[in-house]
Amino acid sequence: MELRQLEYFVAVVEEASFTRAAERVLVAQSGVSAQVRRLEAELGIALLDRGGRTVTLTEAGAAVLPFARAALAAVGGVREAVDALRGLTRGHVRVGMVTAGPAVTLTDLLASFNALHPEVEITLIEDASDALFAALRSGELDLACASLGPNPPEGVETHVIIDAAVVAAVHPGHPLARREAIEPAELAAYPLICLPRGTGVRALWDAKGVRARVAFEASDPSVLAQLAARGLGVAILPEPAAAGLHTLALGLRGQIALAWRPGGPSSPAARAFMEHARGSV
Template identity: 45%
Template sequence: MELRQLEYFVAVAEERHFTRAAERMHVAQSGLSTSIRSLERELGASLFVRNTRSVELTNEGRALLTQARHALANVAAAKDAVAAVRGLLIGKLAVGTLQCLGAVDLPAALARFHADHPGVEIRLRQGGSPDLIERVRTGDLDLAFVSAPPGMVSGVTLAPIRAEPMVLACGPDHPLRERTTVDLCELAGETFVDFSPGWISRDVVDQAMAAAGVERRVAFEVNDVHWLLDLVSHGLGIAVVPQFFTTKRTAARFVPITDPPHWNVAVATASGRHPSTAATALLALDDIRPRTEAGQLPPAAIGRG
């Protein structure tokens, strides 16, 4: 098994198309296809289900994909280590992030990193925390800035950045708008706006409301922060959101919650694998280094998977 075969395999798996994979790897499609067939013969298994429009991974292919990404990441880390001794920082850095990340000014941090290390190619992917965490686990991303789930995550280490209290967001005419604080139990019977099921912030609020004995009705499910605040601003529902939403330009009003649930922001990296030199350099920047100061989550509070 050769590294080039693994690179071709990962390209086909990610592109789900032999022609696009060949273009991405700058090789003839016939050569790429021959390499994949040779790899399948060596492993004694079909890695793809092929059809005229696209290809899909078989169960064997999915098992190989995670290991192939890890193998390629280890080779890249070895090259990085040699380059670092020579005072160079090269290679690629794949970063994932939430749509709205109040704890870190990631665009500014990436700009600083790029200015310091122009030899590193940066790739950014935005998405929901569960998807980003899975991509870190499988090696598709070097690291990701995520909303930390309440429990342990297998194969991923979550280093805390900030534990942020959540607040009530309501419309400008809502009866609770002028309150100095509100209890969760007072929200019974309200119509809610929230993110879709599976989003970690949604899970945090669901658990907090259940603990307060409130059965809530989420009538408006969104996947965009601005949509959520617009719906709240027009009086269509209320929401429980991270405190940094108060910095957004919106007509919504925000009220502190007594004994609020917390939204925990963390950096996800793969367990059992040293981060690349580039990832380590990014995380060393002062404005995104994982913290343990007062008011922020200690590492033990999130743990390792």
């Protein structure tokens, strides 16, 4: 088993195509295909299903993928560790960010880190919080900036960077605009505008067990606010995103946290980013 075989296998999985994987690793498609088949022959089982329009994982491939990624990450860590001992500042950090999250905070953080370590390459990946935590646990991400639900996420450590009230927001002409607070159960009588499942704010709301009709879902809090401003329902969102709307206290608070695997990232570059973030926010 060779590292390049694992590299090609991971590239095919992530690109869902032998052609795009070949472009990514700068090798002829026939070479990528041949090396992956050699890997399958050595293991004695098919890792990829080539029958559809896109290449997908077999059950065996899904089991092998985390170990292939871990092996490649370990080799990268060896190189970065040697670079660190030589006083070099190269490296690669994979950071996840919740969709429509605190971009200003993260942008400032990235800018200040880049000023200190200009040779470190950073890849940003957007997704829902649940998916980011899963990617952290699997090793696909080094760190993530994600929203927390009512219970601490399993298998990761966190450092809260933003804490804000979660409110019900309505158009100033809405019947509820005469009130300053409301019990979550009272909102069962109104159409709601919410973030999708998998986000921290939605998990906080769902934990209340209110049986209400969710009329609209969107992953961007600003879109929720725009829908509420048109009088289409009551938006459940972080208070900073409710500018221009009348807000009602719900007794809920949402948090955005920097998260990483227990013990911290393995690479020197990712550890440096984590320490910089914890000291900056």
